[in-house]
Amino acid sequence: SALVRSSASAKQSLLRRSFSSGSVPERKVAILGAAGGIGQPLALLMKLNPLVSSLSLYDIANTPGVAADVGHINTRSQVVGYMGDDELAKALEGADLVIIPAGVPRKPGMTRDDLFNINAGIVKNLCSAIAKYCPHALVNMISNPVNSTVPIAAEIFKKAGMYDEKKLFGVTTLDVVRAKTFYAGKANVPVAEVNVPVIGGHAGVTILPLFSQATPQANLSGDVLTALTKRTQDGGTEVVEAKAGKGSATLSMAYAGALFADACLKGLNGVPDVVECSYVQSTITELPFFASKVRLGKNGVEEVLDLGPLSDFEKEGLEALKPELKSSIEKGVKFANQ
Ligand code: NAD
Numbered sequence: 001s002a003l004v005r006s007s008a009s010a011k012q013s014l015l016r017r018s019f020s021s022g023s024v025p026e027r028k029v030a031i032l033g034a035a036g037g038i039g040q041p042l043a044l045l046m047k048l049n050p051l052v053s054s055l056s057l058y059d060i061a062n063t064p065g066v067a068a069d070v071g072h073i074n075t076r077s078q079v080v081g082y083m084g085d086d087e088l089a090k091a092l093e094g095a096d097l098v099i100i101p102a103g104v105p106r107k108p109g110m111t112r113d114d115l116f117n118i119n120a121g122i123v124k125n126l127c128s129a130i131a132k133y134c135p136h137a138l139v140n141m142i143s144n145p146v147n148s149t150v151p152i153a154a155e156i157f158k159k160a161g162m163y164d165e166k167k168l169f170g171v172t173t174l175d176v177v178r179a180k181t182f183y184a185g186k187a188n189v190p191v192a193e194v195n196v197p198v199i200g201g202h203a204g205v206t207i208l209p210l211f212s213q214a215t216p217q218a219n220l221s222g223d224v225l226t227a228l229t230k231r232t233q234d235g236g237t238e239v240v241e242a243k244a245g246k247g248s249a250t251l252s253m254a255y256a257g258a259l260f261a262d263a264c265l266k267g268l269n270g271v272p273d274v275v276e277c278s279y280v281q282s283t284i285t286e287l288p289f290f291a292s293k294v295r296l297g298k299n300g301v302e303e304v305l306d307l308g309p310l311s312d313f314e315k316e317g318l319e320a321l322k323p324e325l326k327s328s329i330e331k332g333v334k335f336a337n338q
């Protein structure tokens with residue numbers, strides 16, 4: 001009978017809840033810039049993620065359409081679109097994780113820093129709203145220049161009195177995704193098995209892949225390693241030039257952003273040993289923000305892992321990136337405090 005069935009299913013759900021492996025907590029994820037080139041495929045990928053129960057899609061335009069479209073997919077999360085300043089509070093309230101791909105992308109000939117003037121202001125406003133409406137959320141910053149937008153976010157959060165350095169992440173996963181792809185091609189190893197840490201920041205020479213630590217190991221020549229490093233550092237520019245004025249990486253970035261968000265959610269949910277590279281507040285070097293391997297946990301950053309052994313080539317790269325990264329950090333801090 002229906003009664004027997006429902007009491008059996010109640011028992012089952014009780015059982016499920018009593019085993020941590022069987023219970024999937026409710027998690028609200030907000031994407032700010034959700035109708036953009038990254039935002040749309042990222043919304044799709046987050047809709048496919050079973051760890052998400054509520055997906056909040058915010059942009060200054062076009063979110064009703066994106067939300068209606070993605071919302072028809074028969075997966076766990078409830079999707080709601082929010083448009084314009086007046087709806088930002090509702091978009092953020094109760095969020096566990098906020099992903100920010102809002103802002104303008106590069107055109108050929110531009111550096112990421114050329115985006116500063118427009119994107120710094122966008123990030124500042126969005127972070128002020130996060131401080132107000134979901135101060136405990138993890139923040140995944142995608143908007144460029146990441147080397148400066150993360151320090152801007154930190155300063156805005158400090159001013160609001162809710163800054164928790166464990167909860168702020170610059171997304172550098174695309175650098176790792178590229179390093180893995182390029183390495184697998186040269187090393188002739190299965191790409192799915194490849195791991196390559198990428199440290200530093202997210203622009204040009206500040207992106208430093210550590211191919212000396214790549215697994216599976218391969219005996220690549222110095223020339224090949226130099227070329228692989230350069231291709232990883234210029235990966236974004238490669239896409240910008242190929243798109244010839246129609247923006248920068250969106251699909252590979254959505255993939256990378258979804259991967260990093262999934263790692264953050266797993267950390268929040270208590271899954272052990274979740275390690276990803278990310279640009280975070282750091283004491284690994286003398287710079288206040290630095291990308292390196294980070295262990296993710298229930299409060300965000302659980303541990304910033306040290307760099308491990310570097311080759312001489314990588315040691316030189318590390319010293320060479322510091323001045324640019326330092327000035328990008330200072331530029332962000334100054335902007336937020338002016
Ligand atoms: P896009 O122009 O296609 O989309 C940006 C979206 O942001 C648009 O829909 C726009 O309406 C929205 N937006 C603008 N101001 C906003 C605001 N105040 N609030 C909410 N949304 C707002 O650009 P894109 O290709 O999606 O790139 C977005 C950003 O991501 C750029 O800054 C780009 O440089 C950066 N990016 C970073 C990485 C990385 O590895 N971290 C990779 C690729 C791109």
Ligand code: LMR
Pocket residue numbers: 105106112144174235236237239240248249
């Ligand atoms: C990337 O690495 O693809 C992004 O940072 C976008 C860009 O401007 O290169």
